[in-house]
Amino acid sequence: MTARAEILRVAEGLSLGPGPVALAVDVGGTGMKAALFDSAGRLVDALTAPTPECTQSAASEVMAVIADFRSTFAADHEGHPIAEAAVVIPGIVDEAGGTGIHSANLGWRNVPFRSLLSESLNLEVRLSHDVRSAGRAEFELVEDTPDDAVMITIGTGIAAAIRVGGRLISAGGYAGEVGFTEVSVDTAEGLFRGPIEHIASASSIAKRYSQRSGTAVAGSLDVLDAVHAGDPIARQVFAEAVDGLGAVCAQIAAVVAPETIILGGGLSGADELLDGVEAALRSRLDFHQMPSIRRAGLGPVAGLIGAGLLTRDPA
Incomplete structure (x- = not known):
């Protein structure tokens, strides 16, 4: 918190x-x-x-x-x-x-x-x-945020704020519910196919690590600490989450074509997250516009x- x-x-x-x-x-x-x-x-x-x-x-x-x-x-x-x-x-x-x-x-x-x-x-x-x-707040108060931008917040769930042509899209409250977007990710336990929230939200990262390692953790930041400590299971779980986020970002890039995708939430402070998502996104795009990836300035x-x-x- x-x-x-x-x-x-x-x-x-x-x-x-x-x-x-x-x-x-x-x-x-x-x-x-x-x-x-x-x-x-x-x-x-x-x-x-x-x-x-x-x-x-x-x-x-x-x-x-x-x-x-x-x-x-x-x-x-x-x-x-x-x-x-x-x-x-x-x-x-x-x-x-x-x-x-x-x-x-x-x-x-x-x-x-x-x-x-x-x-x-x-x-x-x-x-x-x-x-x-x-x-x-991020679009209006952080300098150099373009008119076409998406902010994805990784928390207990995953959701996005979408700005197109300088206008924030709401669609009656239903726009941006990307946590329910289906992704396919190769994992150490086989192919995962399901909502991105089930593999890459902060709560899912902690749950998947606890189940796979047998070590209970309080949250996703504990998993990130284990990544930094060289824990191979933590690295697997984190890499799988990052790959899933890259897949969602590729779908967003194909549909909305933002100039920038901003990652928010507690994990956004990790360079491993930003670098990994950018690499996973780049590997999936062909002729689409490659958005820049940055962390939320207001955290x-x-x-x-x-x-x-x-x-x-x-x-």
Whole structure:
């Protein structure tokens, strides 16, 4: 889970522009992040909390954590009374209707988050998709990002933000669900054919390594540490995930033809990931435009900053 210190470090000196004092919340698969932005759009403070486990009450528990965030900021920063909130969530999100249509990882379906949160917080609330919001922040705030770009976030699941001709594509909340894209990857256990999330998401990397090695790990970064330590099973699992990501990037390059593909999530800090995906992508492309591959400039804080941007301009 992203630490508060990391949020403060990344957002230091960043401004969203003038607007209401705002609460921004990014609901991730395993961790939730919150930020208080002042009327100049600068970060005042940040908080984190674990995401409630996937149960029938997960949506209600998530909203209770958001209410706690608001209460803590109100108590600690009386000079910054919150006037508006923006919340970004995973899964399929109907931004116009303010509804979380479906979250495979957290288990909710058709939850009217915007109206429920507006009532509980007594604030105007904007709702959007976590990865689409992360992509917007990356596209708008990181220099030299072209008008045709895709950001893929590798987390508990895998999703993408797609910008074509300078416009962020939503398609009613269904655009960018690349985690369900089928790939074929040769693995040490035979041919894998299935959704990319099942071989290359952070949770799947950890699960596959634990099953194959017999050593339980807390997450994908532990697998990366094992790669650096020379563990051959970790290298296999990581290489298979990277090859799968290269396959997805090749499909995206064929359909959307972005100038740049940006990789986000905790693993994006690894040079092995970027170099491996670029090589796997290059081996699959022929006459298609080869996009550049780079890591997210805003790192794991991009979704939170994207939530903040919603309080300035809904987009």
